[in-house]
Amino acid sequence: MEFGKRLRELRLEHGLNQRELSNKVGIDFTYLSKIETGKMSPPSQDTIRKLAEVLDADLDELLVLAGRVPDDVKEVVTQSREHPAFLREISDLDEQELEELRQKAKEIRKKRNQRKASDSN
Numbered sequence: 179m180e181f182g183k184r185l186r187e188l189r190l191e192h193g194l195n196q197r198e199l200s201n202k203v204g205i206d207f208t209y210l211s212k213i214e215t216g217k218m219s220p221p222s223q224d225t226i227r228k229l230a231e232v233l234d235a236d237l238d239e240l241l242v243l244a245g246r247v248p249d250d251v252k253e254v255v256t257q258s259r260e261h262p263a264f265l266r267e268i269s270d271l272d273e274q275e276l277e278e279l280r281q282k283a284k285e286i287r288k289k290r291n292q293r294k295a296s297d298s299n
Contacts, residue, residue, distance in 0.1 A: 188235050
């Protein structure tokens, strides 16, 4: 799905017209119209964040549709050369496999935190 189409869907789900949404977000309604119709590229990450807040939408979904990498993800990816390599390794996993991996990461983090807590006692 395209960013503009999804944005329009979300706006309509919330019963807002373009002028109402643009006022809540602080952008011109003609700009919003052009984004929704695909005549303009998706807005900045800050504007997308405001749109997500107003529309109670998943920020990551909107950022991905806009072709943007969330700032916090950029920080993670650039911390170590292992992070990009890891992302390449998991790039073909399906959603269920990714969820399993996410749960495993939580388990590892929990064990690490428990070790740290016991070491400090």
